[in-house]
Amino acid sequence: MALRVPTAILFSFAILPLAFYLGRDRQSTSCRCFPGEPCWPSPEQWDNLNASLSGNLIATAPIGSVCHTNTSFAPYSSQRCAELLSHWSIPATHYQDPSSPMAAWWANFSCSPFSAGCTLGPLAHYVANVTCAQDIQEVLRFTTKHNIRLSIRNTGHDYLGKSTAPGSIALWTHNLKSIEYKPNYTASWYAGPALRVGAGVQGREAQDAAHRSGNGHVIVSAHSPDVGFAGGYTQGGGHGPLASRYGLAADQVLEWEVVTAKGEILTASPAQNADLYWALAGGGGGAFAVVLGVTVRMHAEERTASASLVFPFDAADARAWEVIRTFLLAALPLADAGGTALWVLYPGPTAVTFIGGPFVLPGAGAEDLQSYLAPTLELLREYEMGYDFSINTYPTYHASVATAAVNVTEFHVGGALVPRSTIHSNPNGFISTLQEILRHKAAISSYSMNVSRPINSPVSANAVSPAWRNAAVSLLLGIPFNYTNRQVNVENQRLMTDVLLPQVSALVGPGEQGAYLNEADFNQPNWQSLFYGENYNRLLKIKQKYDPKQIFYGRTAVGSERWVEHGNGRLCPV
Template identity: 50%
Template sequence: MRRLILLLLLPLALCVNAANTTNCRCFPGDPCWPLPQEWTDFNTTLGGKLISTVPLGSVCHTKGDFSAYNEHACANLIADWEFPATHYRTCTSPMASWFSNFSCDPFMPRDSPCTMTAIQPYAVNVSGVQDVRKTLQFAKDHNIRLVIRNTGHDYLGKSTAPGGLALWMHHLKGAQYLHHTSESYSGLALRLGAGIQGFEGMAAAHAQNKVILTGNCESVGIAGGYSQGGGHGQLASRFGLGADQVLEWEVVTAAGQHLIVSPEKYSDLYWALSGGGGGTFAVVMSVTVKAHPEVSTASATLTFSGACVSTETFWNIVRTFVVDIAPLVDAGAVAIWAVIGKSFGLTPISWPAGTVDQLHNGLASTLTLLDQSKIKYAYNIQQFPTFWDSYCAMNPHSNITEAQVGGRLIPRSVLESDPASLMKTLRGISEMGVVVSGVSLNVSRSPVPYNAVNPAWRDAAISIVLGTGFNYTDREENVRCQSLLTDVLVPRLTAISPDSGAYLNEADWNQPDWQSTFYGSNYPALEEIKQKFDPDEVFYARTAVGSETWSEQSDGRLCRV
């Protein structure tokens, strides 16, 4: 009888296993995973552009399939770890170390195993449309998780795919200066390959005595998640967000179509790509953005410590700064500031078309309080002939963020009508040992651009980002810090801004209501466009539109919910 029951259950078990395989992307070790020869054949069709991943930290380990211990190389890697180039020159290493999950960490003991469980085993070094088409087809034929990667600047793990295949767009470096004419815009523009980074795009614009909007961190890619997710920077109060600059997207769709997408052609896809988030609607090959005339720029930096005064005095000065710069921001300035303990840094405030006298007057109330409190401070203010000169002189080089982040867009109404609640909240968070950083800006230009940028941006006075510590050797500590963001810190910001949202590129990857928080009222329309252009859900990225139909398992396997 028992044998009969087992025989009856066997077909059921086979059906369940088949269903599990069908509902999940194929994973290394599964029977469906391509054989070595199939990967070799695929590489041949690509002309040798397939890269087999060797984890960056392999030189620091003596055990594991990828161990390649080299004491000198390991020491150099650890010394250079904080520099973005260490990571963006590779096709796999995430700058947010949470997403490498200690799988081959150079900071772990050298006898800990070097594995590749948290990152994609293969990447394609894309040089053109055909590379993308062939990779899309291979991924679909073998049901493999696909991810789009450029630099690895990514707080939410969107460009990391355990057991997957990456389209590495980093070497698409073309830049073309042109005159763009369309129904919505007539003027000068730059067409930038998907791999162009901020410092490269700005240099190309400056060569023509123009400026384009880029991020504060000069090594962030322009065409990827930055512009597709909104994108702010020191020119945002003058020209709008990164998504507002886009005139055309050159893309390859999930079906392999090569399209030029604009407000006039494929307008729905243009709308979604311009602010609806990266990695989910199509593969961007290039972007055409507005090029603006250069302009004289006033810029200032300010740092001080409140170590020798009361906490009340310190935070009163911070409040004065945050509130009193609002007129400068409305006039076109952007301020980048942070509070770390009882230290404050403004790095910098930039005002294109503003003057030193105007900028100094706007900061006078803060400086007066510092003088009255007998607080020593470092203050540097200059007039520059161009924004480029200001950016090069005053903008500090940005290293990777060795922290876990969460954020919130603070509406203008909070700053204007209830600054006490805002500062009380920020102070309480700071006193828990958390970094509080802000970008004060105004992108509420009229008319509102035709794009999918979260509507909360148009009412925002400050983009707040919080940072909790990251420990390279203690996973439990990182889990605790991540939970603190999700369960305590971000909810405090939400409580004072319940109708706002968050910048989807600088937010908590574990945000529970991410659809409304990151995309606002645009989410239903974005879902429809996702289904129209990617009905088979070839593209997946964490917290991207449509990602809720998938779940990442503990081993990294991606399965349908």
């Protein structure tokens, strides 16, 4: 079980409150039991756990083992290895497996088709295929009794490695696929249609169910259809094509159904266990409780305009940057009108490609969306720059949504929330920063949006970072992962942490710094303030209340500064 965690991981203690020092019991002051140690359960004890789970305890076998000889996992098969290689970069390859990380960094060269050998490395030692709340309770009893590390995994769509834990038991919630339409949900702040989805439901599944319900509805879900809906996505805030119109995914939550660290099954809403509701809605996944399901409000289907724009350009061409500047400024009123714009700057061998789309404007037609994009298109024509543009009006939002999976596996990532004030008052400085990032051959993927004024207010108070309410762009940087050279990957992670992200931060005033905690650099030194903002102290107190023994741990999750991962992945208190 050898995980070599980069020594560059830093922790900031600048804002630790008194709660950090409270409640340390025997378990939280000792290292988690690790495979091979005397404390590790016997085979008979593992068999007993398996029996209590109706045979749903899985001994982890890396999917890449079919490409290796002399392993204790799956036998070598050249045919199966070739098949695996053909779809290794597709998210479904990993989310259909109980343990394979979707982000390549977290497999850490342990057992992929490209690695020299095959070990469990950073993967969970066992996986519990969760079918009900009782399964979670059984695993919690077992891990608490034996002081074993616990991890929570649905799809493994996770840039920060929260769902990957060496020497752990993983709660695999992927098969909790229940969906229930509630046409007349009533709460103190909301009355109307709602959708309850189990923890394993993915974004496209939830969106399809909403579309089929009643006369047709929509929910706020991610651009990528593969993302697990109730887990880190919604718990971390959750943006998507409908975010400017209705708010973040966390803003939609009516109630959570959870299992706490003590094994209690609770409903958390603004009326019951309100503090836990507040923390789960934006305070990050894997920190407070195991989510069984979430109930969210739905919105009526309506016609939707969607467009795409692609053009290649020379990075040294000032005209192209004037086009991009025009687009960025035009995206501000588009977001104010309830629209969103996904755009990518992708550096190639000879040119950079601007890949825009979908640009989405709900409740509108193509002519409305075209009016926001017209200045950009006019400038492209004036400069005689070649481009591909398409725009359509769809009868429903559901009809406008692409079904293709989005590849998220093969990049080192880091992110930042860029406030509206920066784009509005210093667009040239922002453009200069983008140019400098591209010089390092990093891709730039961004969402332009405005989640400060969603319609269908009010929104119940939640733990979403205040930086979101001022953000105009959620910026995500990506450096390609190298499958054969680990040192190159380490250097690229340092480039992200030490060079690229500080350039973005330099543009933003000290009171407006922020990052989307689902799409961020796991090495971020000041992650408490950057990911959670002024909410962090309150979140720590809620963590202490519901998880006093620190059962739940995830990198950069609330309370994780109390722990450190050693070179082999063993988790110990600081």
